[in-house]
Structures are given as C-alpha cells and as structure tokens.
Amino acid sequence: MNPTIYPFDIAVYEEVFALWKRCEGVGLSDADSKESIVTYLKRNPGMSFVAIAGERIIGVLLAGHDGRRGYMHHLAVDADWRRQGIARLLVGNCLRALKATGIQKTHIFIFADNESGIAFWKSVGWTFRTDLRIISKTI
Ligand SMILES: CC(C)(COP(=O)(O)OP(=O)(O)OC[C@H]1O[C@@H](n2cnc3c(N)ncnc32)[C@H](O)[C@@H]1OP(=O)(O)O)[C@@H](O)C(=O)NCCC(=O)NCCS
Numbered sequence: 001m002n003p004t005i006y007p008f009d010i011a012v013y014e015e016v017f018a019l020w021k022r023c024e025g026v027g028l029s030d031a032d033s034k035e036s037i038v039t040y041l042k043r044n045p046g047m048s049f050v051a052i053a054g055e056r057i058i059g060v061l062l063a064g065h066d067g068r069r070g071y072m073h074h075l076a077v078d079a080d081w082r083r084q085g086i087a088r089l090l091v092g093n094c095l096r097a098l099k100a101t102g103i104q105k106t107h108i109f110i111f112a113d114n115e116s117g118i119a120f121w122k123s124v125g126w127t128f129r130t131d132l133r134i135i136s137k138t139i
Contacts, residue, residue, distance in 0.1 A: 001060065002053075003051040003081065003084075003089075004052055004053075005050070006050055006110055007048070008049055008060065010041055011042075013034050015056075016050060016060045019060060020074055022078075023079075023118075024080075024114075025076075025111060026074050028092070036073040037062075040062065044063065044064030044065065046061040046097055047064055047097040047101075047108055047132075048060075048061060048062045049061055049090050051077070051086045051090060054090040057085045058077065058080070058086065059081065059089075059090055060075070060076050060093065061093075061094050063094035063097065063106075065106075068107065069106065072091070072094055072106060072107075073106070073108070074107065075090065075091070075108075075117075075120075077090075088124055108121065112133055
C-alpha cells in the first residue's frame with residue numbers, strides 16, 4: 001500500500017501526537033498541545049503535511065514562516081515505514097508550499113545527538129550550520 005501525502009488537518013491531531021511520542025528525536029512541549037497546533041496551522045495554512053497509509057498516519061512534518069524565513073518542526077516517520085522516501089516527500093511538499101509564498105530559505109532545529117536525523121537532512125541536500133547556536137528565553 002503506497003502512502004499518500006495530505007495537508008495536516010487538525011482532525012488527525014491525536015494520531016499525529018501519538019506518532020511524535022513514539023518517535024525518538026522529537027522533543028515535545030506545551031507548544032505541541034492541540035490548542036497550540038490549531039493556532040500554528042491557522043497561521044501557516046496548507047504548509048504542514050502528513051503521510052497516510054490506509055487510514056493510518058505514518059509521517060508528519062510541520063512547516064511555517066515568520067514572513068522572512070521558513071521553519072520546519074517535528075519531522076517523524078513511523079519506524080515500520082522508514083527508508084522508503086516518505087520523509088523526503090514530506091520535506092518536498094513543505095518546501096513547495098513555503099516557496100509559493102516567496103520564502104527563500106528554511107531552517108530546522110535538531111538535537112545535536114540525533115545522528116540519523118542529521119544524516120537524513122544532509123542526504124536531502126541541507127547544509128549543517130556549525131557557525132550558529134540557538135539562544136532561547138521562556139517569556
Ligand atoms: C529521520 C526520519 C524522519 C527519516 O525518515 P525516512 O522516511 O526514513 O527518510 P527517507 O526514506 O526519506 O530517507 C531519505 C534519505 O535520508 C538518508 N537517511 C534516512 N534515514 C537515515 C538513517 N537512519 N541513517 C542514515 N541515513 C538516513 C538516506 O540517505 C535516505 O536515502 P536512502 O534510503 O536511499 O539511503 C526518520 O528516521 C524518523 O522519523 N526518525 C525519528 C524522528 C527524527 O529524528 N526526526 C528528525 C527530527 S528533525
């Protein structure tokens with residue numbers, strides 16, 4: 001059964017959240033509550049995608065922008081479906097949606113010890129930045 005890529009509809013939030021929870025390398029927080037994801041999807045309509053096989057959510061990627069740069073979060077593919085190009089498809093869909101709004105560069109955040117995640121992003125042509133650090137504040 002071939003997976004199909006669809007825009008992320010909030011109706012599948014619970015299944016997406018369950019996928020995130022069972023995937024190593026995805027750091028969840030209050031920003032991933034249903035209410036927060038509703039807000040995120042409304043601010044960035046049509047930019048986040050899920051992969052569905054049969055009726056099951058087997059992949060997800062959030063994407064959005066701040067008017068200047070694009071950002072993607074929480075890429076996850078179910079362990080049973082990896083190495084079949086699903087993450088590559090999700091990234092392609094998100095990038096096309098961002099590009100259509102005029103965004104020219106997109107960044108992702110990844111845990112420094114997520115070697116397989118970093119290998120994925122490098123293999124699809126993304127540049128690993130060693131010149132930057134993330135500085136954060138809770139407000
Ligand atoms: C990282 C992840 C999303 C990749 O998903 P995927 O659907 O298996 O990736 P793809 O099949 O599209 O892989 C494309 C290419 O990336 C590279 N790649 C993917 N997974 C890899 C791994 N574990 N180790 C090394 N290279 C990898 C390969 O070059 C692969 O091409 P190939 O299979 O022809 O060799 C998936 O392993 C995952 O969900 N991991 C847990 C969550 C996570 O770490 N997310 C990233 C947070 S930003």
